[in-house]
Amino acid sequence: MRQEAGRVDTRLNSRSPHNLQSSLENPKNALEKSLLMEVVCPIDSQFSQQICLLLEPPSSLQVQEHFDGLITSKQCCGIQVKPSNDYGKGVYADLDFEEGDLVLKDQMLFGVQHSSNKIDCLVCSFCFRFIGSIELQIGRKLYLQGLGNPKDCFDLASSDGSDKEDQLEFQQCSSTSSRNKFQLPTECVESLMHEKLALPRSMKFPLPSAIICPGGCKEVYYCSKSCAQADWDLCHSLLCTGEDSKSLSKKALSKFIEHANETNDIFLLAAKAVCCTILKYRKLKAAYSKEKEKNPISNGFGNHSFALLLKAWKPLSMGYKRRWWDCVALPDDVDTSDETAFRMQIRQLAFESLELLKAAIFDEECSPLFSLEVYGHIIGMFELNNLDLVVASPVEDYFLYIDDLPEAEKKEVDEITRPFLNALGEDYSVCCQGTAFFPIQSCMNHSCCPSAKAFKRDEDRDGQATIIACRPIRKGEEVTISYIDEDLQLEERQALLADYGFRCKCPRCTQEEAKIQ
């Protein structure tokens, strides 16, 4: 689903699988070469009962209780999640909203920045706020573009920004290609990145210092110690490739990450969901064991391990799910006659990813999470519910500010900043882009004449989803958004919505269909 940002272009639908097509064989060729075999995951048959229980849709009462609790804890007053009339659950207004009102600010459950976007923007890996400084953002981007290698070629050495001179170290990158038309001397780019060179008026756009990962992986950075800790506790302790990683094998983990970067970063998101459930399970188990020690005769659970796993899984159980290979949209360049082969390839790709993840973080007590069935449903949940993650760039703000300065002042400043703007070229305004799952927003149903839209305002500077009323919404009315570009013609809209598994019957579609008949 799309999320729009105030000053930047409409984002594309995150359903188009990142790098997926290039990583797959032509389905017809694959079928002819008999590359496609029905992969078998032994965990699927070994834990079939537990898997059914994990994937069982929650009852209306469980949905109501879960979301009432979530809405209260997040203080998202004004809305309710409840069973919708026709299709599962939906979001309803609990008070009147006027056009332009904020309906919901939703904190993501899991999010990732696209790997291809990491060269352009250095953001906090937990809240997705831009970090460092304007100089670091520009210098790092030009440096990495100069190297032509977007893959984490830099290393922030200082954790608190206290020793700025030593803040950046560089790992060797081999490629020398460049996207820049206007090259700047290497020393100049390095000075900027090391924050030895200050750009005029950049202090007007202060950013939080970059904090390194507590596990020492040098691959993720944060805007604060609290974000670093929260991410560590949520999932990163198992996904960190640094010295303090809690994974089984850092080498296996690196292989999993490499595979995801080369094929589809939705696997990184699925890994976060698996890790989060495992870590929650371990916490619940520790609390349960402590309680048992204090009170040995208490009854507790029968099969307590699985009951604890179900509890840890609860936030994920609430998301609408189908198997990824059943719901992923058929790419335009795949013929419908090749659909079966294409879906088999997607299943095979998910299995490859799962095997790599298993080698890195398998936990026997959480075995059902490593079944292809559960892994496929987690990815399918992201495929059907995710919103584009968009955060506007402060570098764009900076250059717009310079452009708006009074003429004389602008001339003076522009002399210094122009070479950097020219070197960045059209990419100067690239925003942070990724994909994220938002627990409350993901309950919103679609309409081609929606009452609200996902729209980032100027003040929205992190990865939270912002839902704004696009017309008055009365108390009790359903809050709907459009999953697609609603300016498209009826049949194009219906074709895109078919990928979500339904034909839209909103008043607009009904009226337009009636006109045709």
Ligand SMILES: C[S@@+](CC[C@H](N)C(=O)[O-])C[C@H]1O[C@@H](n2cnc3c(N)ncnc32)[C@H](O)[C@@H]1O
């Ligand atoms: C993002 S979820 C929305 C919440 C969902 N109703 C639930 O129960 O969790 C998207 C799914 O909801 C259903 N859905 C959303 N809007 C719909 C509509 N206008 N007509 C029919 N089904 C819809 C489809 O199954 C779709 O794949």
